[in-house]
Amino acid sequence: MAKKYYDENGNEIKKRGGCLKTVLIVIGAIVLLGIVIGALNGGDDSASNDPQTEENANQKEADKENSSSSDESQEEKSSNEEDDVPREHKNALREAQNYVDNMPFSEAGLYQQLTSEYGGQYPEEAAQYALENVDVDYNKEAVEAAESYQENTPMSDSALYDQLVSEYGSQFTPEQAEYAISQLSE
Numbered sequence: 713m714a715k716k717y718y719d720e721n722g723n724e725i726k727k728r729g730g731c732l733k734t735v736l737i738v739i740g741a742i743v744l745l746g747i748v749i750g751a752l753n754g755g756d757d758s759a760s761n762d763p764q765t766e767e768n769a770n771q772k773e774a775d776k777e778n779s780s781s782s783d784e785s786q787e788e789k790s791s792n793e794e795d796d797v798p799r800e801h802k803n804a805l806r807e808a809q810n811y812v813d814n815m816p817f818s819e820a821g822l823y824q825q826l827t828s829e830y831g832g833q834y835p836e837e838a839a840q841y842a843l844e845n846v847d848v849d850y851n852k853e854a855v856e857a858a859e860s861y862q863e864n865t866p867m868s869d870s871a872l873y874d875q876l877v878s879e880y881g882s883q884f885t886p887e888q889a890e891y892a893i894s895q896l897s898e
Contacts, residue, residue: 853884
């Protein structure tokens, strides 16, 4: 049963954006299902038909080949530090990276998805670790979200801004929303 809210006169307040929130939850569930299926298939990314994933794998391989010996010692140090990170924190980070690689997320939206009972159900500490370590540009995420909104539901700049910053929408910061709108093609 949905929680109801009332104003000072006792009138029920209807939440706006519930449909979008439901859509985001469904999309999150689909992404999560894909992650689970990938894990059940052994988590072999090379079996993916996604050209971007293959491109990322090729880039990572090229980066490894070009790294110097000082990078290797830094990697060893980093690897030792990673050993101290709890498994659940590492999983939250991997899930966060999957989310931002597949759809646009704000930092607040990503945190909500990771901690939600309908999402990752991670403890706050694991979600916070993921946010601090995920490889993401939230300005770029905001642009992707704005482009998606404009493609699927054309709206005015003012309405788009409201959707991008709304707690029931994408939850980007005002600066990120303004940046995204400024980057849209005419």
